[in-house]
Amino acid sequence: MTRVSKEKRVEFTIKAGSPEKLKSGCVVVGVYAGGDLTASARALDKAANGAIAALLARGELDDKVGATLMLHDLPGVAAPRVLLVSLGKADELTDKSYRDAVSAAAKQLAGSVAADAAFVLTEAELPHRDLAWRLAQAAQILKDSTYRCDELKSKRDESKKGVKKIVIIAKAKDTAPLEAALRRGSAIAEGMALAKTLGNLPGNVCTPTYLATTARKLAKDHKIKVEVLEKGDMEKLGMGSLLSVARGSHEPPKFIVLNYKGSKAKDKPVVLVGKGVTFDTGGISLKPGEGMDEMKYDMCGAASVLGTFKAIAQMELPINVVGLIPTTENMPGGSATKPGDIVTSMSGQTIEVLNTDAEGRLILCDALTYAERFDPVAVVDVATLTGACIIALGNLTSGLLANDDDLAAELLASGQAAGDKAWQLPLWDEYQDMLKSNFADIPNIGSKGAGTITAACFLARFTKAYKWAHLDIAGTAWKSGADKGATGRPVPLLTQFLIGRAGQ
Structure with missing residues (x-):
């Protein structure tokens, strides 16, 4: 390490x-x-x-x-x-x-x-x-x-x-709330630092195994339980969609489960799901070579979940939170998934892989199905999912889509308070018509246009059992140019959301 x-x-x-x-x-x-x-x-x-x-x-x-x-x-x-x-x-x-x-x-x-x-x-x-x-x-x-x-x-x-x-x-008779505020801000900064470091590390260092090791260390340092599912475990669970992305890589995939219990055992948890593609070549649908080095940041969703867990553990936040991190590389190779292949997800839905570079949703959908077993009060997934989100919102604002408007409003308010803003895009049923396959239940990409929305529509097919929101951080998790590097977002938004949920 x-x-x-x-x-x-x-x-x-x-x-x-x-x-x-x-x-x-x-x-x-x-x-x-x-x-x-x-x-x-x-x-x-x-x-x-x-x-x-x-x-x-x-x-x-x-x-x-x-x-x-x-x-x-x-x-x-x-x-x-x-x-x-x-x-x-x-x-x-x-x-x-x-x-x-x-x-x-x-x-x-x-x-x-x-x-x-x-x-x-x-x-x-x-x-x-x-x-x-x-x-x-x-x-x-x-x-x-x-x-x-x-x-x-x-x-x-x-x-x-x-x-x-x-x-x-500061002049105050009771400094306890102010000291708590300082600890809160400091904890968020440390969570951001962890997320930044993971996002900045190269793909030959920050592998799925490295993320699993980092999760284990985080759990050891704080009151967090961790379980790491291996390829065989995922096969038994039927995570064919996630495993289809891992087929071309020599690095073994991991499925990381974090469990922070800061509240009563009977209290339903919030589940955070983070996309963990530690390097994304696009697979057989290979990306252009220019700028591909930055594809090491395709695991910033996973990094932000780990950073958020570090922050809430340091604050000892009174809330139950589960973190799910499906992590793999997306590489070309003789055994890699090919455009046109059909895979079966953990939910039983079949997926026609029209573009292997739309791999994030393929690993997230199995994680979202796995989330059902925790009977969550809410699920929020975080992913550097679509270039279309950068076109729509630039690098200032994360895209937000949800199947529950109250949850969306809560996340938007948390982003405003944290200075880590998001903007809600529609998730109307009409957009589902853009996801049709002649050969499987669903394709992994939609027809032309509204790429961020159709990606979320794909994920929505796997989230009908609970309240769910999706954060597309493709534009906000990373800076290019002279200040190239991971930003640590959306750790502030997620942490503020959990602070509010904990009634703090």
Whole structure:
């Protein structure tokens, strides 16, 4: 097993205090557009005899949200550094602009020589968001900013730069809810880090066996039960659809079952299902060579399930959750499934494989059938399923389809709260007419158009026994270009959804 990336640890504490008297290496405060100072910035400015206001009057700090200005050795201020962060116009502060401001501060702190910092941006008030929400978001963003993916480099980043301890300045008689919020944000960031690392690892390292080993380690470190079904087990269960994808690979497929029991044994679980194709060549329907290296990220659904389990276990969330991860490679080869082959799923439905590159739905459908045995209160599957979703929604928003509108609304609200948004697409019966086969019960691809919807329509054929939602994260789980790499999404959305389900 390869070395797991260790993000630089960031410790959070809460205290009350006057910003000008804090002896931290850096004090981080917000400034509104037009030189309008937040309460803490005013206190610092007063101690410094108006030095901050004078600098702002000269235009030293841009009004654009996220602009920063590092000041050194201000007179009357105990801290050697003061980081000013622009919050934009006070009456236009939104969830996004708040996160952007925190992200800008996090970037500066990650490269700072200061060992600790006092963070006061959380005093910036937003409509409909309390202090606990602002603290959780700040902790998540600040910790996530320390993530590095260098475990396979011969020389790792050994830089000593970066803040290690952050004091959140907040006035509250009862700090317990605020401390819980910090733990929540920190746990989500650590779950994202696990999901990112798994998504970033190459296919020759992160194999189905590697995912199974990771699941076992996660279970050992936390109160989680794990079972790994082997090929023979899947054959006995009749998972012919899943196994058809694995036929061309020398890597053995795995079916990982995670069971987190944080609530009463009689409480029905939420089931999360994550697509785990550790490398997708397209099989016989081979993908173009350009950009194929990025197909190592086709297991980010599985990675996000593992990351979510890590987060909820660290929070000790009072809820029962089952995780199902069908995982395999999709490779060409002499024994690989061919276009036109017909396979039998665990449900007994037969599937005509018209395109072997539409393999995600083939492994998910057997997992969705397997989910029935847990009598779930709800099932959410997560998959980098269709390029059509990237065309429809780009890289900002995950696609959401569901057979229950209340469940869909719950997930949409969770995404809004977490800053990990989804958008609902229709799953009308009329779209089912686009899935017809002359030779089997169902083809694995629909007729031309609406590719994201017809993929979900395929999955819907296997989810009639429970409330179900599908998240297509093809556009949101990965970034291409200069910032190439896994994003850790939708761990924040899934975790927020489970937090809400747990009544936290």
